[in-house]
Amino acid sequence: MVSIDRDRLVLSTDNFKLIQMMMEKIMKVNGLEISFDNIMKKHYGMVYHLAYTQLNNSHNADDICQEVFMSLYGYDKVFNSEEHLKAWLLRVAINRCRKIWNNKWYKYVVCTDNIDIYESHDRYKSEIEYAVKELPKKYRMLIHLYYYEDLSIKEIADIVHQKESTIASALDRARKILRSKLKEDYDFE
Amino acid sequence: MNSFRECYKTMVNETSTEKNINLNLNRKNDRLKNCWKPLLVGFTCFAMLIVFNFLNNRNDFVYLPLINNVETDYSGGSDIKLLGIFDDDVYYALTITFEAKNITEIYRYSTEDKKTEKIYQLESSILLLVDDYLIYVNADQTNKIEIMDTNDLVHNDLYLFEQNTLIKSMDYQDHYLFIVYENNDGYGLVRLDIDTKQIDFEKELNELVYLIDYDDDSLLYLNSNNEVQILNLDINVSILPIEVFNESIKDDIDMGVFQAVIVNGKIYFINNVGETSLWYYDLSTKQIIEQTTLVKESCFIEKIYYDTANNKLYIALQDDNINKIYCFDIKTNKIKLIAEFEYGRVWKIFINKDDYVVSVDDGIIIGNIR
Numbered sequence: 175m176v177s178i179d180r181d182r183l184v185l186s187t188d189n190f191k192l193i194q195m196m197m198e199k200i201m202k203v204n205g206l207e208i209s210f211d212n213i214m215k216k217h218y219g220m221v222y223h224l225a226y227t228q229l230n231n232s233h234n235a236d237d238i239c240q241e242v243f244m245s246l247y248g249y250d251k252v253f254n255s256e257e258h259l260k261a262w263l264l265r266v267a268i269n270r271c272r273k274i275w276n277n278k279w280y281k282y283v284v285c286t287d288n289i290d291i292y293e294s295h296d297r298y299k300s301e302i303e304y305a306v307k308e309l310p311k312k313y314r315m316l317i318h319l320y321y322y323e324d325l326s327i328k329e330i331a332d333i334v335h336q337k338e339s340t341i342a343s344a345l346d347r348a349r350k351i352l353r354s355k356l357k358e359d360y361d362f363e
Numbered sequence: 364m365n366s367f368r369e370c371y372k373t374m375v376n377e378t379s380t381e382k383n384i385n386l387n388l389n390r391k392n393d394r395l396k397n398c399w400k401p402l403l404v405g406f407t408c409f410a411m412l413i414v415f416n417f418l419n420n421r422n423d424f425v426y427l428p429l430i431n432n433v434e435t436d437y438s439g440g441s442d443i444k445l446l447g448i449f450d451d452d453v454y455y456a457l458t459i460t461f462e463a464k465n466i467t468e469i470y471r472y473s474t475e476d477k478k479t480e481k482i483y484q485l486e487s488s489i490l491l492l493v494d495d496y497l498i499y500v501n502a503d504q505t506n507k508i509e510i511m512d513t514n515d516l517v518h519n520d521l522y523l524f525e526q527n528t529l530i531k532s533m534d535y536q537d538h539y540l541f542i543v544y545e546n547n548d549g550y551g552l553v554r555l556d557i558d559t560k561q562i563d564f565e566k567e568l569n570e571l572v573y574l575i576d577y578d579d580d581s582l583l584y585l586n587s588n589n590e591v592q593i594l595n596l597d598i599n600v601s602i603l604p605i606e607v608f609n610e611s612i613k614d615d616i617d618m619g620v621f622q623a624v625i626v627n628g629k630i631y632f633i634n635n636v637g638e639t640s641l642w643y644y645d646l647s648t649k650q651i652i653e654q655t656t657l658v659k660e661s662c663f664i665e666k667i668y669y670d671t672a673n674n675k676l677y678i679a680l681q682d683d684n685i686n687k688i689y690c691f692d693i694k695t696n697k698i699k700l701i702a703e704f705e706y707g708r709v710w711k712i713f714i715n716k717d718d719y720v721v722s723v724d725d726g727i728i729i730g731n732i733r
Binding site (some may be wrong): 321324352358360362 | 364365366367368370371374375376615716
């Protein structure tokens with residue numbers, strides 16, 4: 175077994191050559207040639223954070239990352255810009271998350287990853303996390319894209335293939351729910 | 364006022380960073396490292412369960428092959444007639460044909476020293492065992508019933524019927540002998556008290572009947588139309604049970620596998636439609652009640668035996684060529700599988716304190732009641 179700590183991927187020796195080959199692949203973004211390895215280094219965190227906050231499970235988040243970057247490896251088209259690549263990765267990750275949400279097994283699984291965090295004395299941190307996790311899935315996704323990835327309403331609308339007005343009203347409803355759940359007042363701008 | 368954006372980013376970075384993931388993974392590793400304890404406990408429990416089941420289900424019985432190449436038929440089963448078990452001795456009869464005569468040899472098998480001895484030989488085929496006494500119909504005088512002590516072989520007359528009486532069958536329970544006979548007037552049924560040698564019940568019949576079982580108040584028999592009839596011994600009147608009872612057992616009667624016992628005004632019987640279950644027909648309320656399911660599939664019904672001493676029913680079923688002997692405790696309503704074996708069909712069951720003995724096609728099986 176070979177462990178690559180940085181990427182949090184545990185690989186068998188049989189797959190090691192494949193991974194090496196993947197890392198050496200060159201992709202074109204905005205006319206520039208960027209190695210697959212560099213793209214992974216840059217965007218792995220983004221995909222992982224999205225998946226982890228949506229699924230609340232490190233193993234599922236790892237799986238999502240693996241699937242997203244495997245899809246990227248098989249994607250032969252050229253990305254027009256860095257934003258295009260980022261949007262593409264987020265859209266694929268969102269679709270993968272939805273696939274897991276719809277999985278019957280996932281519906282009956284209780285995640286125990288963060289039980290200790292909920293029970294910790296750090297109420298400030300867990301309050302936000304708990305409030306966000308209590309949100310309906312569609313709002314949780316929008317909150318993450320808007321507040322963590324700093325995407326605009328238009329960019330989010332493009333990624334999830336919905337109207338800007340729909341995204342704006344959904345975000346508004348999500349904020350109202352969060353305000354009602356959070357004890358402290360927050361600036362939601 | 365705190366910025367939600369900044370707080371949310373901090374929260375996400377802290378909860379899904381490498382450090383926390385590793386923390387989670389370490390926690391899982393710790394759980395895995397410590398999981399040997401519940402695993403060990405689980406494995407120990409599992410091993411104990413296996414050993415317990417093995418000990419509990421072990422077939423603790425002895426098979427005594429008595430006949431080779433015997434031709435069995437439905438009515439007789441084989442030439443083995445299991446007579447009973449008394450103390451530690453099993454009594455059985457083997458019928459052989461010699462010079463156009465049926466010779467019945469009586470054997471005693473000691474379960475203690477595992478030895479068999481031939482104790483007597485007679486020509487009668489109507490015989491039964493009461494404790495260690497053999498009761499049989501005299502071969503030359505078909506109207507005479509005799510009794511013999513199997514220890515000293517001393518014979519005595521038990522009862523003498525009128526001339527031209529032919530005894531057709533005998534059954535025994537609680538010091539009473541039920542005898543079906545035929546004479547010039549037709550058929551009859553009597554109950555003979557063995558101790559007083561007096562007949563205390565008598566009924567004339569217009570047909571030959573087949574006795575199934577009886578208790579102090581009622582007698583169950585099949586008439587010539589293969590209908591179950593219940594004879595009330597107090598008022599000497601035969602009645603047909605309710606239609607639904609006859610319907611539920613009709614197939615079993617037609618197939619010749621109907622088995623029933625009467626216990627305290629209830630007729631216990633097996634129904635094997637769909638699944639094989641123990642039912643009873645309550646003679647006072649006229650209701651049919653399912654007591655318990657024995658096997659989830661339809662099994663071949665072999666025998667029901669009522670152990671009066673312990674108020675238990677013993678039921679023999681055959682499922683996929685495997686004979687299963689169940690013990691049903693009427694007092695507690697608990698059912699228990701006590702034995703499983705092959706060796707063909709079970710024909711008779713007898714029980715004493717600790718042992719059961721059953722006759723199968725070519726031999727007998729003696730085992731412990733666990």
